[in-house]
Amino acid sequence: MPEESIIKEEDRFHEAEGLPFDSAVCPGCGCLCEDIDLTLGGEEVQQVFNVCSWGLSKFHRGHRFLREPKSAKLVFPSLKRESRRAIPVSFDEAYDKAVSLIRKARRVVFFGLCQMAYEAQEVVASLIQRLDALAFPSEGMLLTPFFKAMKTYPYVSATLEEVRQLASTVLFWGANPLHSCPRLVTRYAVFVAGVNAPDRHISRKVFYADPHENDTGSFAMRIDISSETEVERLEALVEVIEQESFAIPKELDALVRAMEASPFVTIFVGRGVAYHPESQRLMDGLFKLSEVIRRRRPCVLLPIVSDFNAMGFYYACKEKGLFEDEVSLIQGDLRDYQPREGDLLFCIGSDPFWFFSEEQRSTIAKYELPVASISSLQNQTTHASSLVIPVALSGVEAEGLAFRLDGVPVWLRKVLPTAQPTDHEVLKAIEGRLGEKIRG
Amino acid sequence: MVCMAFASALLLGKVRPENCPPLVEEEKYAEAFQTLQEAFGDKGEREATGLSIDRDKCDGCGICAAVCEISLEKSQELANGKGPRRIESPVIVIVDGVITIKNPDACRRVVPDAPTCNACVDLCPSKALTFL
Numbered sequence: 368m369p370e371e372s373i374i375k376e377e378d379r380f381h382e383a384e385g386l387p388f389d390s391a392v393c394p395g396c397g398c399l400c401e402d403i404d405l406t407l408g409g410e411e412v413q414q415v416f417n418v419c420s421w422g423l424s425k426f427h428r429g430h431r432f433l434r435e436p437k438s439a440k441l442v443f444p445s446l447k448r449e450s451r452r453a454i455p456v457s458f459d460e461a462y463d464k465a466v467s468l469i470r471k472a473r474r475v476v477f478f479g480l481c482q483m484a485y486e487a488q489e490v491v492a493s494l495i496q497r498l499d500a501l502a503f504p505s506e507g508m509l510l511t512p513f514f515k516a517m518k519t520y521p522y523v524s525a526t527l528e529e530v531r532q533l534a535s536t537v538l539f540w541g542a543n544p545l546h547s548c549p550r551l552v553t554r555y556a557v558f559v560a561g562v563n564a565p566d567r568h569i570s571r572k573v574f575y576a577d578p579h580e581n582d583t584g585s586f587a588m589r590i591d592i593s594s595e596t597e598v599e600r601l602e603a604l605v606e607v608i609e610q611e612s613f614a615i616p617k618e619l620d621a622l623v624r625a626m627e628a629s630p631f632v633t634i635f636v637g638r639g640v641a642y643h644p645e646s647q648r649l650m651d652g653l654f655k656l657s658e659v660i661r662r663r664r665p666c667v668l669l670p671i672v673s674d675f676n677a678m679g680f681y682y683a684c685k686e687k688g689l690f691e692d693e694v695s696l697i698q699g700d701l702r703d704y705q706p707r708e709g710d711l712l713f714c715i716g717s718d719p720f721w722f723f724s725e726e727q728r729s730t731i732a733k734y735e736l737p738v739a740s741i742s743s744l745q746n747q748t749t750h751a752s753s754l755v756i757p758v759a760l761s762g763v764e765a766e767g768l769a770f771r772l773d774g775v776p777v778w779l780r781k782v783l784p785t786a787q788p789t790d791h792e793v794l795k796a797i798e799g800r801l802g803e804k805i806r807g
Numbered sequence: 808m809v810c811m812a813f814a815s816a817l818l819l820g821k822v823r824p825e826n827c828p829p830l831v832e833e834e835k836y837a838e839a840f841q842t843l844q845e846a847f848g849d850k851g852e853r854e855a856t857g858l859s860i861d862r863d864k865c866d867g868c869g870i871c872a873a874v875c876e877i878s879l880e881k882s883q884e885l886a887n888g889k890g891p892r893r894i895e896s897p898v899i900v901i902v903d904g905v906i907t908i909k910n911p912d913a914c915r916r917v918v919p920d921a922p923t924c925n926a927c928v929d930l931c932p933s934k935a936l937t938f939l
Contacts, residue, residue, distance in 0.1 A: 380902075380910075389893070
């Protein structure tokens with residue numbers, strides 16, 4: 368047997384040679400994992416330790432969900448002229464064009480806004496207020512009903528570290544943590560020891576409410592729901608717990624008993640709720656559920672957000688009082704956007720064209736609505752944009768503040784160098800040129 | 808190397824099916840070669856621990872590392888809900904978004920007289936791991 372055919376034990380694990388960079392923060396999802404160790408080689412990341420496949424692509428300046436991420440970085444600002452070909456322009460020209468598009472627009476509609484630093488989100492929130500603009504945040508389907516429910520029901524939160532220590536019953540409602548925040552279960556919610564769960568997943572009672580069986584079932588018990596029965600099942604659960612009823616429906620029996628025996632309950636809510644035709648009623652029901660549980664034991668409700676700074680955007684809007692009005696400028700579902708003549712589509716750190724329906728696309732084309740993009744990466748929206756302004760990738764090429772899914776602020780570290788401005792710098796430049804006078 | 812010695816080396820992960828010339832070259836072994844390729848071949852690299860990893864399926868959630876008792880003993884960070892530091896040597900680490908065996912010698916599967924353990928395989932939600 369030839370010697371080279373033998374797999375040597377020492378060859379199984381290699382640590383790449385390069386400059387170590389420890390404790391970076393991952394901008395992959397709302398968990399903002401702060402235990403990421405990197406090995407850098409030149410101006411690239413060579414190896415990433417402790418990162419899930421979601422976060423890995425960010426460190427390679429690529430799109431999420433790609434197993435072998437490739438850089439999709441935008442290089443220079445560009446403008447489409449009559450020829451429809453993108454022509455490189457200077458940043459100054461790009462800022463002037465952005466201001467001119469805003470001034471000409473009858474209505475500015477923002478998209479994305481959840482994958483940028485908080486400092487930039489504050490500027491956007493201020494622009495939304497000044498321009499009376501509409502916003503469709505990328506996590507709007509989940510967080511808009513969540514923040515609206517906060518106005519009606521008392522809301523109690525906890526940090527993920529408290530969840531790790533105290534949670535002994537965990538319920539994922541309409542949420543698959545493995546597909547939204549892959550490390551949430553290992554770092555905080557299930558597979559880690561805490562005061563009330565010394566034997567980790569063995570001590571914890573974990574449930575997931577979902578219309579379909581999914582991979583969460585490898586460690587959690589399923590509560591069978593469907594869009595027809597979901598609201599009724601949730602309301603039955605609230606009633607049983609509120610009235611301490613002995614007549615527990617069979618399918619809820621294990622969950623109710625686990626909650627009754629638990630010193631601390633955590634409910635994670637995900638996008639599944641948002642897809643329900645009565646998403647606001649369902650979200651209100653989950654707030655009500657956590658409220659009735661809290662009458663006898665601590666219970667917290669946390670959203671599972673997959674865009675790393677979705678919470679930051681909602682905090683910035685809350686700070687500006689954008690949720691106070693009955694008719695909110697902050698919309699939920701992107702599919703509800705009805706393009707109108709005179710709209711300017713202003714997309715920041717997102718790819719709404721990937722999600723638009725055929726009807727939305729054709730209306731946008733019919734009215735020849737201008738599209739402006741501020742983005743680090745190329746995507747369908749940047750290809751459809753008449754103005755593209757590239758920015759440094761937050762959390763990789765630029766530092767800044769972000770809020771974890773539990774609302775804890777985390778400082779993103781700069782890992783790689785770049786010559787591009789941050790999203791905050793770009794938005795400040797546009798805001799500055801816009802000045803006091805918005806129209807004409 | 809005789810057939811029995813080759814089979815032992817195959818089970819220990821020291822050789823691959825394609826290292827046996829008759830298996831590759833002789834038509835009568837074609838079916839056996841295909842079966843062995845599926846079990847020990849290139850898609851799921853077989854580790855010294857007997858673990859076959861399907862890297863296409865792994866999302867790097869780290870459940871395998873978090874439920875590995877030996878890894879928890881060898882990494883204080885892991886026991887505290889974080890990823891292990893570079894200087895620590897747990898059995899399993901997550902590198903570039905995929906499970907990687909860092910310290911195969913410590914795995915209960917290869918330590919003599921250690922209790923049998925299948926925790927990493929049993930709890931992997933994406934079924935990326937199998938023991939051969």
